[in-house]
Structures are given as C-alpha cells and as structure tokens.
Amino acid sequence: MGSENFQVDLHGIVDLLSNHLYSSPRVYLRELLQNAVDAITARQAAEPQAPARIDVRTGPDRLSITDTGIGLRPDEVRELLATIGRSSKRDEIGFARTEFLGQFGIGLLSAFMVADEIEVLTHPTAGPTTRWVGTADGRYTISEADPAEETGTTVTLKARRGAEQWFKQATVIELIKLFGALLPLEIRVDGERVTEGKAPWENTGATQRAELVGYAQDKLGFTPFDVIPLNNPAAGLTGVAFVLPFPANPAERATHRVYLKRMLLAEGVEGLLPDWAFFVRAVIDTSELRPTASREALFDDGNLEETREALGAQLRGWLVRLGSTDPQKLDRFLAIHQLGVKALALHDDELLRLVHRWLKFETNHGRMTSAELHERYGEIRYAATIEEFRQLAAVAAAQQLTVVNGGYTYDSELLERLPDVVPGLAVSRFDPTELSTSFDSLDPETELALRPFVRLAQEALDAVGCEVVVRAFDPAGLPAIYLVDRSAQFAAELRSTKSKADALWSEVLGALDTHDDSRPQLVLNHRSPLVRRMAGLADPELARLAVEGLYGHALMLGYHPIGPADSALVNRSFLGLLDQAVPTQEDPK
Ligand SMILES: Nc1ncnc2c1ncn2[C@@H]1O[C@H](COP(=O)(O)OP(=O)(O)OP(=O)(O)O)[C@@H](O)[C@H]1O
Numbered sequence: 001m002g003s004e005n006f007q008v009d010l011h012g013i014v015d016l017l018s019n020h021l022y023s024s025p026r027v028y029l030r031e032l033l034q035n036a037v038d039a040i041t042a043r044q045a046a047e048p049q050a051p052a053r054i055d056v057r058t059g060p061d062r063l064s065i066t067d068t069g070i071g072l073r074p075d076e077v078r079e080l081l082a083t084i085g086r087s088s089k090r091d092e093i094g095f096a097r098t099e100f101l102g103q104f105g106i107g108l109l110s111a112f113m114v115a116d117e118i119e120v121l122t123h124p125t126a127g128p129t130t131r132w133v134g135t136a137d138g139r140y141t142i143s144e145a146d147p148a149e150e151t152g153t154t155v156t157l158k159a160r161r162g163a164e165q166w167f168k169q170a171t172v173i174e175l176i177k178l179f180g181a182l183l184p185l186e187i188r189v190d191g192e193r194v195t196e197g198k199a200p201w202e203n204t205g206a207t208q209r210a211e212l213v214g215y216a217q218d219k220l221g222f223t224p225f226d227v228i229p230l231n232n233p234a235a236g237l238t239g240v241a242f243v244l245p246f247p248a249n250p251a252e253r254a255t256h257r258v259y260l261k262r263m264l265l266a267e268g269v270e271g272l273l274p275d276w277a278f279f280v281r282a283v284i285d286t287s288e289l290r291p292t293a294s295r296e297a298l299f300d301d302g303n304l305e306e307t308r309e310a311l312g313a314q315l316r317g318w319l320v321r322l323g324s325t326d327p328q329k330l331d332r333f334l335a336i337h338q339l340g341v342k343a344l345a346l347h348d349d350e351l352l353r354l355v356h357r358w359l360k361f362e363t364n365h366g367r368m369t370s371a372e373l374h375e376r377y378g379e380i381r382y383a384a385t386i387e388e389f390r391q392l393a394a395v396a397a398a399q400q401l402t403v404v405n406g407g408y409t410y411d412s413e414l415l416e417r418l419p420d421v422v423p424g425l426a427v428s429r430f431d432p433t434e435l436s437t438s439f440d441s442l443d444p445e446t447e448l449a450l451r452p453f454v455r456l457a458q459e460a461l462d463a464v465g466c467e468v469v470v471r472a473f474d475p476a477g478l479p480a481i482y483l484v485d486r487s488a489q490f491a492a493e494l495r496s497t498k499s500k501a502d503a504l505w506s507e508v509l510g511a512l513d514t515h516d517d518s519r520p521q522l523v524l525n526h527r528s529p530l531v532r533r534m535a536g537l538a539d540p541e542l543a544r545l546a547v548e549g550l551y552g553h554a555l556m557l558g559y560h561p562i563g564p565a566d567s568a569l570v571n572r573s574f575l576g577l578l579d580q581a582v583p584t585q586e587d588p589k
Pocket residue numbers: 031034035036039067069070071072080081086087088089101102103104105106107108109153155
C-alpha cells in the first residue's frame with residue numbers, strides 16, 4: 001500500500017485565516033513586516049555589520065516590502081515557500097527560536113487575504129537570485145531572476161479586487177507605525193522614515209515623564225493621573241502603567257497595549273494585569289510571553305500568570321508608597337478610584353491597611369477613616385444598608401452611638417475584614433433592634449392617659465397601613481421615627497402592588513398579606529415636647545392633622561419612598577395645618 005500526501009485547498013486555508021483567525025485583513029502588513037525583521041535578525045547573527053533597513057513602497061493597487069535580510073537560496077525557496085506550516089524559525093526539535101517573531105509558517109499566507117498574487121524576489125548572501133510567484137488558487141512558479149545588487153528580499157503584492165483600501169499610502173503608513181513603532185530598525189514608506197524605534201519609556205532623563213504623558217495623550221486619549229514603571233525580567237518585560245484620571249468601570253476588563261519582541265501584538269490585550277487593576281492602562285514590551293496563533297492575544301500560561309502577579313505587586317507598591325510620601329495625592333487618587341481600591345483591599349491585606357488609614361467612610365458623625373473610628377471608640381458598628389443607615393443615623397447619634405454607613409459597594413465587606421489586619425479592633429453590624437430596646441416604654445398610667453390620642457392617631461394612619469406606638473427616646477427634638485423591618489418592607493411592597501393589580505391578582509396577593517406585626521411603625525417620642533402638646537390637644541381634627549404631618553416628616557427624614565396614599569395624606573395635613581395657622585380675616589370691604 002502506497003501512502004499519499006494531503007492536498008491543501010488554499011482557498012479554504014485563506015478563508016480560515018481571514019474569517020476565523022485574524023480580526024482584520026490589516027494584519028497582512030504585520031506579517032510581512034515580521035518576516036522582514038526576522039530575515040534581518042538572521043543575517044545579523046552571521047554579519048553583525050549588515051544593514052538593517054526595511055523599505056515599503058506603495059503604488060496603485062500594489063505594495064512591495066524590501067528588507068536587507070538573509071534572503072533565501074533556491075532550495076530554501078522550494079522548501080519554505082511551497083509548504084504551508086513550514087518555517088525556518090524553529091529549532092531541530094520544533095520549538096520556536098526566541099530570536100524570531102514568527103514560528104508557525106503561515107504568516108505569508110495572510111497576504112492572500114488582500115492579494116491575488118504574491119511575488120518573492122530573494123537574493124541570499126551567496127547564490128543566485130530567485131523569483132517565486134504564488135497565486136491565491138494555490139499555484140506557484142519558481143524561476144531564476146537577474147542577480148540583485150544587494151542581499152535581501154522584496155515581497156510584492158497585487159491587490160485583490162475589493163481590497164484596494166489596504167494598499168492606500170495613508171493606510172499603509174498608519175499600519176506600519178502602529179505595528180512597527182518600537183522596532184529598532186530603519187523603516188521607510190515611499191522614502192519617508194515612519195518609526196522611531198524606541199519605546200517612550202526607554203528615553204531616560206529629565207523629559208521622560210513629559211514624554212510619557214504626551215504618549216498617553218496621543219495614543220490612549222487621556223492625561224494620566226500618574227505613570228508607574230513596570231518591569232519583570234523573568235518575562236523580558238518593560239513598560240509603563242498609566243493611571244486613569246477618571247473612574248473606570250470595574251466590571252469591564254481592562255485592556256492593555258502589548259508589544260512582543262518590539263512588534264505590536266494588540267491594543268486590547270486582556271489578562272496582563274490582575275483583575276483588580278482596572279484603574280490603569282499598561283503599555284509594555286515583552287520578549288518571553290507567548291502569542292496565540294493569531295498573534296492578537298497572549299497565551300494564558302503559567303508564565304503569564306507569574307507576570308500578572310509580579311506586575312500586580314508593582315502597582316500595589318506604588319499605592320503604598322503614595323500613602324507614605326504624598327497623602328494628598330493618595331486622597332485625590334482615592335476620590336477617583338474608590339471602587340477599584342476597595343475591591344482590591346477585599347483580598348489584599350496590604351491594601352486593606354492602606355484603606356484603614358486613608359479611606360473615609362460615611363458615619364452619622366461625619367466622614368471618618370476606620371483608623372480614626374478605632375482610635376476614638378475602640379470599636380466600629382455599621383449599618384449594612386443605606387436605608388438602614390438613614391433610618392437610624394439621627395437616633396443613634398442622639399444616643400451617642402457612631403454608626404458607619406456600610407451600604408455602599410464593598411463597605412460592609414471591608415469593615416468585616418478589617419480585624420484581620422488591625423489587631424484589637426472589633427467590628428459589628430449594627431442591629432436596629434438594639435436601638436429599639438433603648439426606646440423606653442411608658443409607665444402604665446401615662447400609657448392609659450394617652451390611649452385616646454393613640455387611637456385617634458391610629459385611625460389617621462390606617463389609610464397608609466402604618467401602626468402607631470408611643471415610646472420615650474432620645475433625642476427629645478425628634479418627635480417621631482418611621483421604622484420598617486424587612487418583612488414590613490415586603491408587606492408594604494405587596495400592598496402597593498396589590499393596589500395596582502387587577503381584581504384577580506389582588507385576591508391572590510391578598511392571601512399572601514398576612515398583615516399586622518409586619519406593618520411599619522411610626523414611633524412617637526414621648527420625650528418630645530411637641531408630641532406631648534399634640535396628645536393634649538382638645539381639637540381632634542387638629543390632632544389628626546398633626547399626626548399626619550409627623551408621619552410625612554418621618555418618611556422624608558428616613559428617605560422612604562412616598563406612595564400616592566402617603567402624599568394624599570401629607571397634602572391634606574399640610575393644607576389643613578396651614579388653614580389653622582393662618583388666621584381668618586374679615587374680607588376687606
Ligand atoms: N522576507 C523574507 N526573507 C527571508 N525569508 C523569508 C521572508 N519571508 C518569509 N521567509 C521564509 O518563509 C518562511 C515562511 O514564512 P511565513 O511568514 O509563512 O511563516 P513564519 O514567519 O515562519 O511563521 P509565522 O506564521 O509565525 O509568521 C519563513 O520561515 C522564512 O524562512
């Protein structure tokens with residue numbers, strides 16, 4: 001039985017490349033540039049003084065790229081250009097050789113995404129010049145050409161119909177600048193030098209910072225809050241992280257500009273930095289990290305993971321340093337990137353210590369750091385939701401209790417984690433029932449005397465499903481407080497849904513509404529002189545208006561939602577009270 005070779009359908013392969021591997025046909029220029037650079041690298045290994053130039057020429061529907069690289073001998077042309085997947089850039093065992101950019105042996109094919117025909121004219125250091133012409137239908141010819149003067153290779157593409165836009169001079173210049181900005185070679189397009197060959201962070205000296213800021217403005221579109229140098233020798237990595245001057249969305253994965261062996265890999269690379277580092281955009285060059293076959297992302301291996309950790313440590317170091325050297329700047333940073341820092345502190349002790357010292361929490365006694373709270377009170381108590389905090393802040397303050405608003409994103413979790421890094425600090429969730437125990441009951445006699453007033457008040461508030469109780473609590477200046485517990489909140493929502501739903505649903509929901517002890521409470525304060533005066537009012541209509549007024553006031557004080565029934569009640573009360581307050585006058589005759 002004889003064995004046969006696979007046949008390859010080039011159309012199929014090109015379709016695969018253009019529709020499934022590369023994100024845009026524009027990468028054809030990157031692949032050509034890369035081959036030119038590799039050829040120059042290979043030649044310089046033997047001839048260190050050899051020229052290192054790449055010349056790109058654009059013409060109507062045509063592009064050529066000439067390098068002063070090693071060139072190919074006729075047998076190499078036959079072997080390398082005629083076999084898909086064959087590359088000269090792997091060692092005997094098949095590993096990618098680190099000095100080269102290419103490795104897969106498919107890059108040249110990408111030119112078929114934009115060209116019908118590719119011509120390679122190549123002249124090795126020793127040997128004849130060879131012309132190879134390949135067409136998109138999978139045929140090629142090889143012939144000997146007139147000897148070229150210089151060692152090197154020229155690759156010429158003829159535009160495919162419909163792909164002409166990729167051959168325009170302006171587009172070509174833009175793409176060469178994009179991919180090749182850092183390549184340490186002379187690269188010209190139609191005679192004009194278009195790249196600098198240096199990374200912005202490699203210019204040391206007094207102007208370095210200004211240059212980096214300018215780079216961020218130009219290339220990334222913002223003026224960085226600060227610039228943090230990055231490096232990780234293990235990954236042959238250097239670069240910078242630009243701190244965003246505006247809050248970044250923590251849910252969005254931060255992307256970074258990555259150069260691989262000085263050639264642009266992509267502008268939107270994910271996974272280079274830890275997830276928590278969403279407040280920076282990095283620009284880096286690495287020689288050791290591996291690309292995916294499309295060369296548009298980093299291969300997520302152990303090496304990348306170690307790099308991520310090393311770079312994360314550098315960002316954290318910057319923050320910690322800022323805390324000790326420039327607290328005001330740190331304050332400004334925190335004002336912008338609160339969320340990022342909090343998220344990070346949740347699983348990073350060092351950052352948590354920083355948060356403890358520098359991040360201000362909202363309390364019912366003003367904004368304070370947890371360190372200040374610890375120093376003053378020895379312990380920290382927090383309300384777990386914003387609603388709870390609002391409801392309790394005033395009363396707790398009157399009882400000399402400092403309560404932190406733990407309702408903002410991450411705050412409760414952060415507070416709970418603080419004792420891990422602050423020895424001797426106790427943190428507890430403030431329990432609203434704790435507060436109501438300091439609502440003192442009245443003595444039976446007073447209770448009895450107040451009964452008619454409470455009955456009247458209860459009648460007034462039945463319409464809004466609120467229960468009235470009288471207790472004595474501080475501050476005396478606070479006449480009433482509206483308390484909702486979780487089940488009451490549910491019942492209130494249920495009732496409001498019911499009032500909007502049709503008859504059938506009303507019945508179903510009605511069955512769920514088990515009522516009563518879950519009703520919200522309006523707790524009237526017997527220590528309040530106002531409440532006492534109200535209880536003593538002889539005019540029941542006026543007493544009723546006053547109770548309704550207090551109800552509205554308590555709702556607003558606790559930032560509670562005001563439904564249609566509530567606002568009807570409050571309106572009635574307000575107008576009624578006004579009516580009583582403004583004396584009637586005789587109409588002027
Ligand atoms: N400008 C050039 N000068 C010399 N040799 C070249 C040139 N362009 C291509 N070659 C040869 O052709 C081979 C195939 O090139 P191709 O671009 O298809 O793959 P590659 O560069 O090896 O790998 P990759 O697919 O990762 O780019 C290369 O390995 C190289 O030997």
